[in-house]
Amino acid sequence: MSNRVVNILVPIISIILGLIVGAIIMYASGYDPIAGYQALWQGIFGDMYSIGNTLRQITPYILAGLAVAFAFRTGLFNIGVEGQLIVGWFAAVWVGYTFELPAIIHLPLALLAAAVAGGFWAFIAGFLKAKLQVHEVIVTIMLNYTALYAVNGLIKYVSDGGYKTPTIHETASLRSDFLKDLTDFSTFHYGLIVALLMAFVMWFLLEKTTRGYELKAVGFNQHAAEYAGMSVKKNIILAMTISGMFAGLAGAMEGLGTFGKMSMMNAFTGVGFDGIAVALLGANTPLGVLFGASLFGSLKYGALNMPNAAGVPEEIVSIIIAVIVLFVASGYVIRLGLQKLAKKKEAK
Amino acid sequence: MEYVIEMLGIRKEFGGFVANDNITLQLEKGEIHALLGENGAGKSTLMNVLFGLYQPEQGEIRVKGKKVNITNPNIANNLGIGMVHQHFMLVENFTVTENIILGAEPTTMGYIKKKKAAEEIAALSKKYGLDVDPHAKIEDITVGMQQRVEILKTLYRGAEILIFDEPTASLTPQEITELIQIMKRLIAEGKSIILITHKLKEIMEVSDRVTVIRKGKGIGTVVTAETSPPQLAELMVGRQVEFTTVKTEATPGDVILQVQNIVVEDYRKVDKVKGLDLQVRSGEIVGIAGIDGNGQSELIEAITGLRKVKAGSISINGKEITNLKPRKITESSVGHIPQDRHKHGLVLDFSIGHNIVLQTYYQQPNSKNGIMNYKAVSKKANQIIEEFDVRTGDGEHTPARALSGGNQQKAIIGREIDRDPDLLIAALPTRGLDVGAIEFIHSRLIEQRDKGKAVLLISFELDEVMNVSDRIAVIYDGKIVDELDPKQTNEQELGLLMAGHSKKGAQA
Ligand SMILES: Nc1ncnc2c1ncn2[C@@H]1O[C@H](COP(=O)(O)OP(=O)(O)OP(=O)(O)O)[C@@H](O)[C@H]1O
Numbered sequence: 001m002s003n004r005v006v007n008i009l010v011p012i013i014s015i016i017l018g019l020i021v022g023a024i025i026m027y028a029s030g031y032d033p034i035a036g037y038q039a040l041w042q043g044i045f046g047d048m049y050s051i052g053n054t055l056r057q058i059t060p061y062i063l064a065g066l067a068v069a070f071a072f073r074t075g076l077f078n079i080g081v082e083g084q085l086i087v088g089w090f091a092a093v094w095v096g097y098t099f100e101l102p103a104i105i106h107l108p109l110a111l112l113a114a115a116v117a118g119g120f121w122a123f124i125a126g127f128l129k130a131k132l133q134v135h136e137v138i139v140t141i142m143l144n145y146t147a148l149y150a151v152n153g154l155i156k157y158v159s160d161g162g163y164k165t166p167t168i169h170e171t172a173s174l175r176s177d178f179l180k181d182l183t184d185f186s187t188f189h190y191g192l193i194v195a196l197l198m199a200f201v202m203w204f205l206l207e208k209t210t211r212g213y214e215l216k217a218v219g220f221n222q223h224a225a226e227y228a229g230m231s232v233k234k235n236i237i238l239a240m241t242i243s244g245m246f247a248g249l250a251g252a253m254e255g256l257g258t259f260g261k262m263s264m265m266n267a268f269t270g271v272g273f274d275g276i277a278v279a280l281l282g283a284n285t286p287l288g289v290l291f292g293a294s295l296f297g298s299l300k301y302g303a304l305n306m307p308n309a310a311g312v313p314e315e316i317v318s319i320i321i322a323v324i325v326l327f328v329a330s331g332y333v334i335r336l337g338l339q340k341l342a343k344k345k346e347a348k
Numbered sequence: 349m350e351y352v353i354e355m356l357g358i359r360k361e362f363g364g365f366v367a368n369d370n371i372t373l374q375l376e377k378g379e380i381h382a383l384l385g386e387n388g389a390g391k392s393t394l395m396n397v398l399f400g401l402y403q404p405e406q407g408e409i410r411v412k413g414k415k416v417n418i419t420n421p422n423i424a425n426n427l428g429i430g431m432v433h434q435h436f437m438l439v440e441n442f443t444v445t446e447n448i449i450l451g452a453e454p455t456t457m458g459y460i461k462k463k464k465a466a467e468e469i470a471a472l473s474k475k476y477g478l479d480v481d482p483h484a485k486i487e488d489i490t491v492g493m494q495q496r497v498e499i500l501k502t503l504y505r506g507a508e509i510l511i512f513d514e515p516t517a518s519l520t521p522q523e524i525t526e527l528i529q530i531m532k533r534l535i536a537e538g539k540s541i542i543l544i545t546h547k548l549k550e551i552m553e554v555s556d557r558v559t560v561i562r563k564g565k566g567i568g569t570v571v572t573a574e575t576s577p578p579q580l581a582e583l584m585v586g587r588q589v590e591f592t593t594v595k596t597e598a599t600p601g602d603v604i605l606q607v608q609n610i611v612v613e614d615y616r617k618v619d620k621v622k623g624l625d626l627q628v629r630s631g632e633i634v635g636i637a638g639i640d641g642n643g644q645s646e647l648i649e650a651i652t653g654l655r656k657v658k659a660g661s662i663s664i665n666g667k668e669i670t671n672l673k674p675r676k677i678t679e680s681s682v683g684h685i686p687q688d689r690h691k692h693g694l695v696l697d698f699s700i701g702h703n704i705v706l707q708t709y710y711q712q713p714n715s716k717n718g719i720m721n722y723k724a725v726s727k728k729a730n731q732i733i734e735e736f737d738v739r740t741g742d743g744e745h746t747p748a749r750a751l752s753g754g755n756q757q758k759a760i761i762g763r764e765i766d767r768d769p770d771l772l773i774a775a776l777p778t779r780g781l782d783v784g785a786i787e788f789i790h791s792r793l794i795e796q797r798d799k800g801k802a803v804l805l806i807s808f809e810l811d812e813v814m815n816v817s818d819r820i821a822v823i824y825d826g827k828i829v830d831e832l833d834p835k836q837t838n839e840q841e842l843g844l845l846m847a848g849h850s851k852k853g854a855q856a
């Protein structure tokens with residue numbers, strides 16, 4: 001079996017195993033697994049409204065997944081996607097309600113603001129790593145909290161003591177009447193195009209450009225990169241910043257698409273952390289991230305239908321997702337099984 | 349005769365590429381059995397099969413006559429097989445003792461009995477003459493001592509059969525002599541040894557028998573006493589090999605490299621190069637002879653911009669390059685075959701093709717306006733693979749990690765020579781190469797010289813320094829203490845100078 005086939009088989013088998021475990025748990029706790037999965041399916045694909053909302057849910061996962069994957073490919077571990085997403089969200093919304101501009105300028109400007117804010121937040125971690133060898137995992141975790149509370153404070157400030165920002169102008173919105181009509185009043189928005197475009201950008205940057213070559217070289221072997229005349233520090237900072245820009249855009253999806261504003265939060269959104277699992281599922285490639293995000297977004301959104309339609313608690317999906325991630329992460333076990341299987345076939 | 353190990357008809361493939369094809373190796377009890385073959389012949393692969401790191405597709409392994417199935421290194425350990433890998437597997441910031449017991453810690457109720465372990469290790473090291481400091485950290489000890497730690501690790505686990513994969517490649521001549529003593533003592537204590545080395549001199553000196561493999565196929569086993577280095581070389585390569593390097597008189601021209609009174613610190617901020625002067629002219633090869641640790645590494649790193657120069661100046665072609673960035677220095681036409689190929693020379697996770705353009709990826713035709721042109725990269729890679737006979741499993745797409753040690757080295761040398769730099773710094777260029785490849789690399793270095801380039805050669809092997817250089821500079825304690833004509837000196841004189849004796853002392 002070629003490596004490529006195995007790489008594709010591992011996540012697929014993991015998903016099947018996850019669903020089987022989910023079914024067993026449902027059955028053991030007295031629920032009907034078939035009804036449960038039917039409800040899940042309906043919740044994802046049941047009608048245009050569900051499909052629209054599922055796609056909307058997938059969008060920020062793609063960008064969060066790209067952020068983690070990009071950092072990983074350049075030798076960094078960005079646990080701070082959550083925080084970068086939050087500052088990106090706020091920046092996008094602020095530009096969205098503060099300025100009055102034609103849509104053709106306003107929307108890109110708001111997106112850019114999100115990318116810059118997320119990028120800056122990650123830059124701090126990259127800078128500290130490059131200049132003072134502080135590990136990025138520690139800094140990014142701390143910056144998550146900093147982002148959460150700082151943005152809450154900002155929201156209070158801009159709303160004169162309120163708990164949410166004003167709503168953005170139409171000209172900065174990713175939503176459209178056309179998509180609304182098409183999907184029966186779902187919150188589906190054009191952000192999906194931005195996410196797909198960014199997946200392409202990541203692929204192009206890493207696989208086609210000299211910058212991508214450098215970033216990867218520095219990620220794999222700093223000594224060899226230095227020997228080859230690359231600036232290790234500059235590339236670490238840049239890699240972290242680009243990763244943060246993807247994360248910031250994930251925030252823009254919420255701010256300019258789904259919600260149109262930002263409210264104070266007493267906990268993290270979780271999207272940034274889920275991005276780690278998405279990247280893992282997608283083996284840190286752009287195409288893989290699209291796949292992982294689709295799976296994540298679908299399951300998360302479809303699960304909401306389970307309590308109503310089948311009386312199954314939606315938390316069951318969290319278990320299924322956890323099992324899938326576990327199997328992908330320990331892909332070694334599945335690989336071993338596949339190898340044994342292949343050997344047996346040969347023997348016959 | 350009873351065999352302790354029999355590997356019969358072993359076949360190992362890597363995705364269609366056959367690395368071992370029907371190889372048979374039989375190890376007698378109490379012998380040192382050498383395994384000889386060109387770079388990429390499949391020696392390490394065969395030993396990794398024996399140690400349980402790879403599973404063979406065909407063939408069987410017998411230990412003391414009994415058929416066994418070695419599916420992982422733990423099974424190998426239990427069968428009394430120990431391996432000292434070519435690249436050491438030690439935890440840098442652990443002590444010697446901690447490293448030795450790692451994975452086989454003696455415990456009472458979950459507590460590690462370090463004291464007892466230290467005593468056992470002390471007893472073992474005394475018995476076999478393996479001198480180590482049980483409390484020193486790995487990062488602070490020499491390569492030779494690290495290797496002794498690796499050997500102790502196998503003995504601590506009760507190994508009866510020891511595999512040494514190119515143990516002498518990274519050792520200084522003094523350390524090699526010690527290692528050979530150690531191997532002899534191990535045999536006297538009833539152990540059996542499989543030894544991989546490219547140095548025919550060592551094979552002749554310590555081994556009892558030699559098994560030769562060529563391009564993955566077993567050629568046969570000969571008794572050392574009944575063979576000779578030329579015969580071994582011929583068995584291995586399949587043709588006759590030249591041993592002495594043929595070269596004409598050098599015709600030195602302008603000064604290319606000028607090093608004036610430089611001072612360089614090592615990573616501990618201790619001066620390692622202490623006011624060193626050196627000149628290399630176009631059309632000559634200058635060899636630096638010295639014992640490891642006398643400032644060679646720091647000197648090279650200073651010239652190539654990898655380490656700051658504290659005082660003094662360095663210039664190339666009359667242009668000052670002191671403390672410039674590595675890229676600026678590379679662009680001043682400096683090539684560098686680094687001492688540590690895994691640390692500096694290669695990005696092991698890149699394909700060999702990507703590695704070929706490590707310093708030139710940003711230049712035309714490899715890229716244009718920031719966009720890589722991987723077609724051009726392929727073309728260059730294939731040209732170098734062809735020209736320098738880099739044996740790969742899957743051409744330019746092979747990950748550098750999957751190349752045999754010697755072929756990794758050939759790829760780096762190819763890359764550096766192909767850039768045709770005015771100054772080529774070659775640090776231990778033939779480390780881990782087979783005799784045929786060494787001959788080829790030496791002739792390429794001489795060819796560069798004949799084209800009017802300057803070559804600076806750093807080597808721990810006196811043979812190499814004496815055969816290839818036109819001028820020898822002896823380094824001792826951070827200074828060039830003497831310069832000699834290789835034709836008018838000998839190993840004794842060099843050895844004394846390298847040990848810090850003055851020339852007068854050497855003659856007396
Ligand atoms: N993991 C691997 N995947 C693919 N090919 C491999 C792998 N390991 C080794 N090879 C290939 O198998 C061949 C034999 O490699 P091996 O390391 O056994 O050579 P060797 O005889 O030890 O050479 P050297 O003297 O240079 O160390 C090489 O051509 C190498 O490219």
Ligand SMILES: [Mg+2]
Pocket residue numbers: 391392393434513752753754
């Ligand atoms: Mg080898």
